[in-house]
Amino acid sequence: MNSVDLESITKIYGGTTPSVDDVSLTVGDGEFFTLLGPSGCGKSTTLRMIAGFISPTSGTIRFGDRDVTSLPPHKRDTGMVFQNYALFPHMDVAGNVAYGLSMRRVGKEEKRTRVAKALEIVGLDGYADRRIDQLSGGQQQRVALARALVIEPSVLLLDEPLSNLDAKLREETRAQIRQIQQRASTTSVYVTHDQSEAMAMSDRIAVMSAGVLHQVGAPREIYRRPATSFVARFIGRSNVLEGAIEGVESSRLAVRLDGGEALFAPIVNGTLSSEVVKGDRVALSLRPETLRIDPLEDTAEVPVGAIRATVRMSEFTGSSCVVWLRYGEQDLLATIPDTDDLPQDGEDVLLRPDIERTWVVAP
Amino acid sequence: MTLTAKPQAAAVPRRRRSRLQLTASDRFVYALSIPLVLILLIYIVFPMIATVVTSMEGGGAVYQDFLGGNSRRALFLSVGISLASVLTSGVLGTALAVLLTRFSFAGRSVLKVFALLPLALPPLIGAMSFYYLYGTSGIIPRLLEEVIGIPASTTSFDGLAGVMLVHTLTMYPYFYLSVSAGLSGSDASLEEAAMNLGASRATMWRTVLLPMLTPALVSGALLTFMVSMASFTAPQFYNVNTLTMRIVAARTSGAYDLAAAQSTVLSVVSILFLLLMRWYQNRRLTRSMSKGTPQALKVVQGVLPQIGAALGSAVIVAILVAPVASILLLAFTVNGTWTTQILPPEYTLQNFIDIFTEPRSLRPILVSSQMSAVAMAASIVVGVLTAWVIARWKGKGAGILDLMIMLPWALPGTVVGVNIVTAFASPTPFNLGQVLIGSLWILPLAYFIRFVPLVFRNAAASLAQIDPSVEEAAQNLGAGPFRTLRTITLPLMARGVIAGALLAFVQGFGEYVASVVIYPARYVPLSVEIYNRQYSNDLGSAFAYGSLQVLAILIVLIVSELLEKPGRFRRRRRPAGADTTAATTTAAAPAA
Numbered sequence A: 001m002n003s004v005d006l007e008s009i010t011k012i013y014g015g016t017t018p019s020v021d022d023v024s025l026t027v028g029d030g031e032f033f034t035l036l037g038p039s040g041c042g043k044s045t046t047l048r049m050i051a052g053f054i055s056p057t058s059g060t061i062r063f064g065d066r067d068v069t070s071l072p073p074h075k076r077d078t079g080m081v082f083q084n085y086a087l088f089p090h091m092d093v094a095g096n097v098a099y100g101l102s103m104r105r106v107g108k109e110e111k112r113t114r115v116a117k118a119l120e121i122v123g124l125d126g127y128a129d130r131r132i133d134q135l136s137g138g139q140q141q142r143v144a145l146a147r148a149l150v151i152e153p154s155v156l157l158l159d160e161p162l163s164n165l166d167a168k169l170r171e172e173t174r175a176q177i178r179q180i181q182q183r184a185s186t187t188s189v190y191v192t193h194d195q196s197e198a199m200a201m202s203d204r205i206a207v208m209s210a211g212v213l214h215q216v217g218a219p220r221e222i223y224r225r226p227a228t229s230f231v232a233r234f235i236g237r238s239n240v241l242e243g244a245i246e247g248v249e250s251s252r253l254a255v256r257l258d259g260g261e262a263l264f265a266p267i268v269n270g271t272l273s274s275e276v277v278k279g280d281r282v283a284l285s286l287r288p289e290t291l292r293i294d295p296l297e298d299t300a301e302v303p304v305g306a307i308r309a310t311v312r313m314s315e316f317t318g319s320s321c322v323v324w325l326r327y328g329e330q331d332l333l334a335t336i337p338d339t340d341d342l343p344q345d346g347e348d349v350l351l352r353p354d355i356e357r358t359w360v361v362a363p
Numbered sequence B: 001m002t003l004t005a006k007p008q009a010a011a012v013p014r015r016r017r018s019r020l021q022l023t024a025s026d027r028f029v030y031a032l033s034i035p036l037v038l039i040l041l042i043y044i045v046f047p048m049i050a051t052v053v054t055s056m057e058g059g060g061a062v063y064q065d066f067l068g069g070n071s072r073r074a075l076f077l078s079v080g081i082s083l084a085s086v087l088t089s090g091v092l093g094t095a096l097a098v099l100l101t102r103f104s105f106a107g108r109s110v111l112k113v114f115a116l117l118p119l120a121l122p123p124l125i126g127a128m129s130f131y132y133l134y135g136t137s138g139i140i141p142r143l144l145e146e147v148i149g150i151p152a153s154t155t156s157f158d159g160l161a162g163v164m165l166v167h168t169l170t171m172y173p174y175f176y177l178s179v180s181a182g183l184s185g186s187d188a189s190l191e192e193a194a195m196n197l198g199a200s201r202a203t204m205w206r207t208v209l210l211p212m213l214t215p216a217l218v219s220g221a222l223l224t225f226m227v228s229m230a231s232f233t234a235p236q237f238y239n240v241n242t243l244t245m246r247i248v249a250a251r252t253s254g255a256y257d258l259a260a261a262q263s264t265v266l267s268v269v270s271i272l273f274l275l276l277m278r279w280y281q282n283r284r285l286t287r288s289m290s291k292g293t294p295q296a297l298k299v300v301q302g303v304l305p306q307i308g309a310a311l312g313s314a315v316i317v318a319i320l321v322a323p324v325a326s327i328l329l330l331a332f333t334v335n336g337t338w339t340t341q342i343l344p345p346e347y348t349l350q351n352f353i354d355i356f357t358e359p360r361s362l363r364p365i366l367v368s369s370q371m372s373a374v375a376m377a378a379s380i381v382v383g384v385l386t387a388w389v390i391a392r393w394k395g396k397g398a399g400i401l402d403l404m405i406m407l408p409w410a411l412p413g414t415v416v417g418v419n420i421v422t423a424f425a426s427p428t429p430f431n432l433g434q435v436l437i438g439s440l441w442i443l444p445l446a447y448f449i450r451f452v453p454l455v456f457r458n459a460a461a462s463l464a465q466i467d468p469s470v471e472e473a474a475q476n477l478g479a480g481p482f483r484t485l486r487t488i489t490l491p492l493m494a495r496g497v498i499a500g501a502l503l504a505f506v507q508g509f510g511e512y513v514a515s516v517v518i519y520p521a522r523y524v525p526l527s528v529e530i531y532n533r534q535y536s537n538d539l540g541s542a543f544a545y546g547s548l549q550v551l552a553i554l555i556v557l558i559v560s561e562l563l564e565k566p567g568r569f570r571r572r573r574r575p576a577g578a579d580t581t582a583a584t585t586t587a588a589a590p591a592a
Helices: A043-051 A093-103 A110-119 A137-149 A167-184 A195-201 A219-224 A229-234 B025-056 B062-066 B071-103 B107-115 B123-134 B138-148 B159-185 B187-196 B201-230 B234-236 B244-251 B255-283 B303-330 B350-357 B360-394 B398-412 B413-424 B442-464 B466-474 B479-510 B526-535 B539-565 B578-591
Strands: A006-009 A019-029 A032-036 A058-063 A078-081 A154-158 A187-192 A204-209 A212-219 A239-248 A252-259 A262-266 A283-286 A291-295 A309-318 A319-327 A331-335 A348-353 A359-361
Touching: A006 A043, A006 B539, A019 A043, A019 A204, A019 A239, A019 B234, A032 A167, A032 A195, A032 A239, A043 A078, A043 A154, A043 A187, A058 B187, A093 A110, A110 A137, A137 A154, A137 A167, A167 A195, A167 B442, A187 A195, A187 A204, A195 A219, A204 A219, A204 A229, A204 A331, A204 B466, A212 A219, A212 A229, A229 A239, A229 A283, A229 A309, A229 A359, A239 A262, A239 B159, A252 A283, A252 B244, A262 A283, A291 B107, A309 B255, A309 B398, A319 A348, A331 B526, B025 B255, B025 B360, B025 B413, B025 B442, B025 B479, B062 B071, B062 B187, B062 B255, B062 B303, B071 B107, B071 B159, B071 B201, B071 B244, B071 B255, B123 B138, B123 B159, B123 B234, B123 B303, B123 B526, B123 B539, B159 B303, B187 B201, B201 B413, B234 B244, B244 B255, B244 B413, B255 B398, B255 B413, B303 B539, B350 B360, B350 B539, B360 B442, B360 B526, B360 B539, B466 B479, B479 B539, B526 B539
Parallel strands: A032 A187, A032 A204, A078 A154, A154 A187
Antiparallel strands: A006 A019, A006 A058, A204 A212, A239 A252, A239 A283, A252 A262, A283 A359, A291 A348, A309 A319, A309 A348, A319 A331
16 A cells, blocks of 8 residues: 555744644555645645655654654655756666666666666657766656656655746646556655646645645645635635625525625535634635626615626637726736626726635635 | 645644654764764864964963064064065966956967966975076076176075065966956856946946956965965075974974974964955855856957067966976986086986986885875865765754864965874874874875865865755665765766865875975985985986976876866756866965
């Protein structure tokens, strides 16, 4: 069982602010698991603690049933792909890929076949004798991948492996990594700050910010049902409005926004919306595509379930229109189907969120 | 599963695993540092303390003598000579650097090659060559007397002037190297930006280039000052009573406590300068961040300026080549035949034949090469491991180790000699009962102490170019700390270390200043033998030995230049030229 278990992992460098704060998560056997967050959120530190380069200040790391917390890196049997590849410049491609096998005292013949196989898998057959500085960035990246895969590690660790490639190569390579991983069904932990990369590749994603784990879930789940306002903003675009619970009905909640208006949100069992009581501070995540813009009659009161905002500008993008609005002190964004009568800049409008797609998050 | 509520308050961290803050490789680094610290303490730090203790034996009375007597005059003389040397070699070195990095003229490429030639002069034979070129009985003054009729005594460089000539022509490379690095590091786009914003060429120099060159000038000045304070061979030849001369004189006349006091004062001055230099280098932040537009050379226009430039370069090249050429020429002189002629009248190959056929004449070469080889081996082990430990050290304390191993670099050779003689004269707990005076090991020890900083600096520079994640990759693939060091780190450092070790070897091969204080009667090193031969007027033999030293240095310089070229083992990301320059200047520093 090649699962990875982090239990209450905390890492404090000098000072008192933790770089990683009480993180617990489990990566299932064969799963492609991504640690996602902005730079400095502690995702790389977490990965390096799994690899053993950093010891946690407190907490336990297990591979399967084995406690590896105090095991040095060279005894953990992980295969890591580094951000800058970290290829050995004094060895050729084959030498790099064979290094881990030599450390495991694999016989000469078997070593040769396994290296050849690994290079074939990453599409570098025929490159065995090349020097590292004769390879392009993309090729170096694949050597690094082959080097990590050839030892058939119990866990594959990838630290932003695509960040040094150009955009086109990045998309090709990410599909390739995913394919190779699925074929070998190696338990993998992937670190990135690129949410679209995380969405495209992962079985599950852990979203981190400032050392704190905000949410763990499948890509769709994280997009549709963000747990916190940070997740809502970081994954895709979202308008987050704060307020307090005003009423709890059988299937929906009423939230009184700080701006005065009231909006509704559905209650979904097992989520924050089913746990809150009247008076709790919450935030609502409104995706731009869930907002409808209606004209505001001069005399009309703002009806319940809508808010009043001012159009700042709109932009035609082809398939849809993007409208920037101002709500109190806050900027909002709405994506609406293209129409001939777009609201004028400066015009006051009614914004109606789709209740079913309004989501309650921790503020 | 969907929701992990944001922890409200930061949990109080449990300290139960705090022991594990140290990873296995950290522990390996700390364990390795223990023997290194002991070696540095016993062979570098304690001998210095021993000298201080000896100087205090009379309750400090000897310092009273110091302040009242010749020693104080000697100190002032040394400082004065050093300041003047900074000025003269600063002007020469900077001028050459500006000429060679900014202008294109006939003879530029030749001049560029020979500008570094003074670095190939071993200290003793170098000073001797100047003496026989420009001294009263030297080639040039005699030539002038013959041709123009000015008496040789008025055109010759003797005494103080002789010392200044040697210092200027051997120490300007410190300025030349640092200023050239500074000038070629500042790329054209910066200057273009300044001029684009409305600065005239002069204003641009004053407001952009000079401030950027200040670090180069300051480090060149500090280095020249230190080397000049340590200078011994030139004062010895021109009989100028600098502090180094006084130390050796006191030592020879048995005034051990006075010699110790003088050494202590000289050490304090040198170490202060070392600290000043490190402080300055750590403080400086002016590194060009731009991408580096290649510098276009300004072509010298017009017939007259072109001819002038060509003639000028020819003269400078001639001056730079003259010492080496005279060493080679005098090496073929028949002993005792050169008296009052301009050039030696008779030439022979016999000097070289004797060296390689007479066991007695070959012995100094064997002694120096073997002692130096032993010192080189020890320097490699200690220098490389210390560099590695410092680079991988986490937390405070690395700076102390770095200072300990770089100390001897600041210490004049004379002081190193006095320290060793004082510390290893009788068994004490601090030297672990080792008495080394008169033993086979004293010369290798001196060479090790003097030149381990060289290997260390080169090792540290090559280490700085290795990405730490390469070591992590090896560990991740199953290599323990020791195997990572052996299969990854050391092979990647090899070129830089070999270059540094070869320089250390060749410096030991030509070492004179410390050797003359400590050499055992049975093991006369090469440079001391050269001095003895010159003293007994066997000029040809002395210079034949000297030419072998020059040859060895030239070979090593060429080999290390080849090794240092950004070859196939290097990561492409090379740090700014400053590091290589630092290594090269270190290479040259202890020579005087």
